[in-house]
Structure formats: structure tokens, C-alpha cells
Amino acid sequence: MISNTMKGVYLTGHGGPEMLEYRTDIPVPVPTADEVLVQVSAAGVNNTDINTRTAWYSKGDSSDEDASWSAEPLRFPRIQGADVCGKIVAVGANIDQSRIGERVLVEPCLSYVNGEKRQVPWYIGSECDGGFAQYTVVDSRHACAINSTLTDVELASFPCSYSTAENMLSRANVVNTDRVLITGASGGVGSAAIQLAKARGAYVIAVTSPAKKQPVLDLGADETIDRDADLVSTLGESSVDVVIDLVAGKQWPQFLQVLKPGSRYAVAGAIAGAMVELDVRTLYLKDLSLLGCTVLGPTVFKNLLSSIEQGKIRPIVAHTFALKDIHQAQEVFAEKQHAGKIVLEIPTPVR
Template identity: 30%
Template sequence: MRCVQLPAVNQLHVVEVPDPRPGPGEAVVAVRAAALNHRDVWIKAGQYAGLKWPCIPGSDGAGVVTEVGDGVDATWRGREVIINPSLEWGENEAAQGARFSILGLPREGTLAQKVVVPAPQLTAKPAHLSWEEAAALPLAGLTAYRALFSRAQAQRGERVLISGVGGGVALFALQFAVAAGAEAWVTSSSDAKIERAVALGAKGGFRYTDADWASRAVKETGGFHVIIDSAGGAEFGRLVDVAAPGGRIAFYGATRGDPPTLPMRKIFWRQVSLLGTTMGSPADWRALVAFVERQQIRPTVSEVFPLERAAEAFALMERSAQFGKIVVTMP
């Protein structure tokens, strides 16, 4: 089969490797489409824990089950599926366990014509989604769903702020908030991305590069009940500033590093909750798929590349030039 292989730091090749075979409890999926996440770029750059070389990256994928191992229901064969990339979450709904991992490292990932996954990770593909849309959903959709609903408990009518709109998780959080009846707002450094977010249902947005954006946001909205963030860094205190009393800030990353200071007096006096979150449990996954089917949500796909042009797909994500998910289709 053909696949994306990372043989060493900052090296990427599309190569031929032997077809994978399922073990007990596993299934082989012939991948129709896969999607990139920042995780894949960090693995390529050697900036992720547990690196191994060579590896096949990719956490997102959709395709058709072609083989099943011992102990797996044979009726899975021939079914169109999406893959839950959240492996071995554990029994605690509040947080992942010690054996938790994400598809694409250390287990070989979806940027290949075939991938082997544990059968419990299979879910029927939502019928209203194309292959590209289905491939775009799993990791970012699950992360956004847990952050917004399981952790931040966003409710209809609340004001929700999604920072850095344009990436996959942020766009899903926007779509989910709008579908749930919340009043969604966004931040970005790009007026064009804010305009596109408004077209998807956002009430409005603010350029986080403007020195006075936080004061304008509070004046215009009264503050936000829920804030979804992945940047952190020196500007994290601004999110505390724009949180309404009793607000909840859920963050699933720290791409700009740790905040140099934390305004604890503001946080405790206004009873703001800080909520760390990552990926999602099997229950979150089931709720996500049901929500997407019920609301007929379609993921935003930014660009589609054939497998042989996977290096271009990675380059686009490395430039952060996308608006939505970057998808790779299989020959």
C-alpha cells in the first residue's frame, strides 16, 4: 500500500509498504480520506512525546472495512466507517487513563491506503457526510465537543467566545455552539477569517492583535459565559478579562506556551473556572456523532490533496494558512 512515512525529523516521503493485517479484536479499514491535525506537523518536526521513526502519521480517517480479526463481528466487512482516534481512554469519564494514546503515534495512522484499528474504534459514517467531510470530523470534532459541552457545559443562549478561529477545533466549536443555540463570537488576527466565521453563524469577532480588543469585547457583549482557547501564552490574561462573572475557560492546548503570569485575584473574585481538556471519552465520541447527525453539521474543509501531494498539505498547515480541515484523499 501507499502511505505517508516520516523516516526522521522533518522528512516526509510517500512510499510503498506491506499491507497491514488485523490481529485479534482489530479491523482493517481501506482509507478513502484522511485529515491533518497540528499533531501531525509537530510529530514531523520532532516536537511531540513518544516519537518513533519511521512512522505513519494521521489521526483522522474514514473508509470501508475490508478485513476483521478474530473476535470481531464479521458484519463490519464492507461497511463505511469513521474512526475514533481516542484510544484506551479508560474507565474515568473525568480524565483519560495511563494507557491513553492517539491514533497516529505510536500506532500507525491514517495517512495510508489501509490502517488497522481496534474494532471498538469503528463507527458508521454519518450518511450526510462526504468522504472528505467524514475524514475531517474525528480528532478536532471530538476535542471541540468535549471542550464545549462536557467540560464547559455550554448552554443555549450563553455567549461563547472561540479564540483563533480558522483551525479545525475552533471551527467545530463555532459550528457546535451555533447549532446548540449559543451566541458565538470569535477572535482572529485576520479580518477575512472573522468574516468567514460570521458566515458560519458567529455573531461577530475581534482582532486579537488590536491592543484594545478585550475592552471592546466586554463593552459590546457584556463578557462571555464560555471561552474556548488553545493558545495560552502572554495573552491568556485577556481571556480572563473578557470572561463574565462565573465564566468558564476551557483550553485544549498551549501553542504560545504558558502564561507568564496568572491573574488569580480576578479569577477567584469573579469566580471564573479554568478547565483543561483534551480529546474525549467513548461517551463523548458517541454524543459527538449523534449531535452531528441530528444537527446535520458538515465539517469545514479548507483544501483537499491527493496522497502523492501530502507534502503540500503539511506545508499548508505549517503556514497556518487554512480555514478548516486539510484533507488527503487516497488513490
């Protein structure tokens, strides 16, 4: 018997950590015809959680009108959490009952909502409620069965970061002859990109801090560069085939300088600063391709699940916290002293 209420964290509006409210009386969602109800066991913490809370995605003066993945106003209260691991405990009218009991990872980029294809995909935890609660609902297509000996906490480190990394590598068409420069290499997406690029046979150059050099090398990076170093003088002009960028910021012009003519730059983050300086001559004289990467390609998550099940990639969990300690978890996350993912353990509901 599933309770009518659950424990979870409400985001009550844009602002600081005080906008996150731990509650024990949140209504349990009911799956509509094409949805499944997932009992969440673990949920990862991501940059997008903080960016959404602080309205970082807004490009205008208003923090309310476009501060979401879809550039539409968020509806509050919202339950965040894009990394969801759990099991299906109920299904909608159009879904086979045999799915109940499946262990699943939720694909975070939602192309379908209750059976209907979205023209602009949603992101779970932004346009709809996510995994920072004991239960969540999602279109059945995006609740993907997983067969693995990894723990739920370990599995929850994968969906958002690793699918983002896999999508960037796919869009940039990374192959085994490529030299790939990865920025923000010790973070969740960066550490995922290292492993996935190495699985493709590429040569990986990781940009990180000296303190995180060894963990990054242990992940498989072939060499590291200090994030404060001059990339052009260190690597040389036109020396890499692909840049996988998660930071942007003042160093950004150097990313294009180190790319070979005809090469590819893929970006899915801007933690060092969203506004960059572009010399358009570099772009067109070197015939570069610039790729913004948000919506997952149709095979990206399937490929990721296959890599997990085959043991080609491994989870990197830095810390775990109880759901009620989400403020502390985000504080540790924001300090950026960890390598890998921070994961919240979701309490098992009492039935």
C-alpha cells in the same frame, strides 16, 4: 484479495518535512483479535501532525523522551494521520464478520487497544499508526459506522477537530444562555466549535483575522473580533461565560479578564505560544474553572456522529491534496491562510 504492501507516508524521526517519506512498499497491517482493518479513503491534516513531527509536545531538553500525546518516546517509523475515513475490509478473530464493508470514521482518541482498556489513552497517528496510508488497524470499538450522504473527503474533516471541539464544549458545559468566546475561529477546531456551540443555542463571539471574518460569520458566529484587538476594551471586563481557547500566547491574560465570575475556560491548543502569564489572583478572586481538554469523554464521539448524520453541522474543506503531496499539503496548512480543513485523498489499492 488484500495486497501485502501499501502506499503511505512514514515519519522517520523528529524534524522538518524531510522526515516525511512517501513509500509504496509499507507492509499492510494485520488486525489482531479485537481489531479491524480499515481501507483508508481520506485523511485530514491537523496541527498535531506537525507538532508530533517537530517534537513540539516535548517539555524538556530532549526531543525524544516525551514528544507525544502520552509523554512517552515515539516509535519510528510512524504513520501519522488522526482523521480517518474509510471502510472495514477485514476483522480480527473476536469481531463479527458482518462489520466488513461498513463505512466508518475512526475515533482518534483510543481508550482501547486490541480489546484492553488503556490507563493513558493513545492518539491515533502518534502512539500507533494512523491514516496517512492505504490501510490502518484500530480496536473495533473506535471504528464507528457512519450513515451519511457526505463524501469521504468531507467526512474526513470531522474526527479530530470536531471531537476536540465537542469535548471542550461538553467539559465547559456550554448551554443556550452562554456567551462563548472562541479563539482560532477559522481553523479546523475553531470552525467546528462555532457550529457546535450554535447547535447548543449559545451566543458565539469568534476571534479571527479581518480576512476570515465573513467565512466565520457564515459558519454561524454572532460577531467577530480581530485577533490583534484588546479583548477587554472591546468586550468589557467580565462579559463572557465561556472561553474556548486554541491559541494561548501573549493575549492569554485577557481571556481570564473577560470571563465572568464563576465562569469556565477550556483549552486544547497553544498555536500562539505555550508559555503564558497567569495572575493567580484573577483565577481565585473570580472563582474560575480552568479545563485542559485532551481525552474524549465517553459520549463525545457518539454525539458527534449523531450531529453529522442529522445534518446539524457541515464540513468545511479548504483544500484537498493527493497523499504523495503531503509536503505541499503541510506547507499550505502552516501558512494559515485557509478556513476549515485540508484533507489528503488516499489512493485506492489495486487488488
